[in-house]
Amino acid sequence: MLNTQIIKIDKGNIDKEKIKSLGQIIKNGGLVAFPTETVYGLGANAYNEDAVKSIFVAKGRPSDNPLIVHFADVGDILEAVVEMPEDAKKLFEHFSPGPLTVILKKSDKIGNAVTAGLDTVAVRIPSDKIARELIKSSGVPIAAPSANLSGKPSPTISKHVIEDMTGRIDAIIDGGDCEVGLESTVIDMSSETPVILRPGGITFEAIKKIIPDVTLDKHILKSVNSNDKPKSPGMKYKHYAPDADVTVIEGDINKVNLKIIELLKENKSKRCGVISISNYKYDADLILNTGNNNKEYAKNLFRVLREFDEHKIDVVFAEFVNDNGYGLAVKNRLYKSAGNKVIYV
Ligand code: TXA
Ligand code: MG
Numbered sequence: 372m373l374n375t376q377i378i379k380i381d382k383g384n385i386d387k388e389k390i391k392s393l394g395q396i397i398k399n400g401g402l403v404a405f406p407t408e409t410v411y412g413l414g415a416n417a418y419n420e421d422a423v424k425s426i427f428v429a430k431g432r433p434s435d436n437p438l439i440v441h442f443a444d445v446g447d448i449l450e451a452v453v454e455m456p457e458d459a460k461k462l463f464e465h466f467s468p469g470p471l472t473v474i475l476k477k478s479d480k481i482g483n484a485v486t487a488g489l490d491t492v493a494v495r496i497p498s499d500k501i502a503r504e505l506i507k508s509s510g511v512p513i514a515a516p517s518a519n520l521s522g523k524p525s526p527t528i529s530k531h532v533i534e535d536m537t538g539r540i541d542a543i544i545d546g547g548d549c550e551v552g553l554e555s556t557v558i559d560m561s562s563e564t565p566v567i568l569r570p571g572g573i574t575f576e577a578i579k580k581i582i583p584d585v586t587l588d589k590h591i592l593k594s595v596n597s598n599d600k601p602k603s604p605g606m607k608y609k610h611y612a613p614d615a616d617v618t619v620i621e622g623d624i625n626k627v628n629l630k631i632i633e634l635l636k637e638n639k640s641k642r643c644g645v646i647s648i649s650n651y652k653y654d655a656d657l658i659l660n661t662g663n664n665n666k667e668y669a670k671n672l673f674r675v676l677r678e679f680d681e682h683k684i685d686v687v688f689a690e691f692v693n694d695n696g697y698g699l700a701v702k703n704r705l706y707k708s709a710g711n712k713v714i715y716v
Contacts (some may be wrong), residue, residue, distance in 0.1 A: 404543040407441075408502075409572055412518055413515055415513065441495055448496075474492070520535045531677055554572075615680060615685055621716070638685075661675060665693070665696050665701055
């Protein structure tokens, strides 16, 4: 057990001394959890193979699932990649700093622990002020997956990082709630056609305006069977799953309400929860509202999934209405948390 320091930092008034000592921990091979605009990350010096390996141990993450490397500026990325294609440059110009991750051919600076042996590397420039200051003060790029135990929903509030990581890492920055609430959009720019491997904080529609030939990976909305080899190794693991058994009810909101009323009656003997965007007053043990649009749904989804577990809920019914904007990313995470149990009404 490590003695994990928990350090509060105010985003509006960043304490430079605290950031300096946290940057030193990263530089010297330690692990620090930090907020980003998407979810909390679990960071290590990307150029230190032992430090990177210790991330996998702390999370219980399979070692064949590569990590994203976080930089403060686009210029710093150049040393980590073989080349920066024009379209990738355009993406960074439009969407960085921000919730976008780009896969490029890696240079020799990036070791095998980070990429899980792939010849590509995932790079991203976060916009969160604390994240940026931490990267700058460490003086190295920071390799970081989401700061949850492997398999659990990503942490979007500091309490959830503290629950998962205390005793496992050197320090946790308590920097408040994450703005976006779902992970970054991952786009592969390392081969001929640009492909979105994971929908996230930058929408498909927004990317299509900059790169018209972008497509969506076929694994985004279906489960990966064991014969498949998805481009993004993370897509094949059960993800975002609370202990409760989740079912998504999708369609016109009035029909969704009626179906959930019926399901709640059928499951009377169990502790039932509902993820609600409609504010319908169901007869359930716990109703958690995620706001009435997809942006709010994205921000709150992971937090509410964990809350059902805190309240020992057995089954969760999730309302889902449409794919607009952040909706595709919400749907991707919801389907995964439900193990693809979806009822269309
Ligand atoms: O918003 C985010 O992206 C957060 C914050 C902390 O930056 N990070 C995050 O990391 O979500 P993680 O490790 O939980 O998810 C990274 C995803 C995984 O699905 C992984 O398989 C994929 O990116 N990935 C990483 N490197 C890759 C590569 N070279 N090729 C294909 N997929 C890659
Ligand atoms: Mg993750």
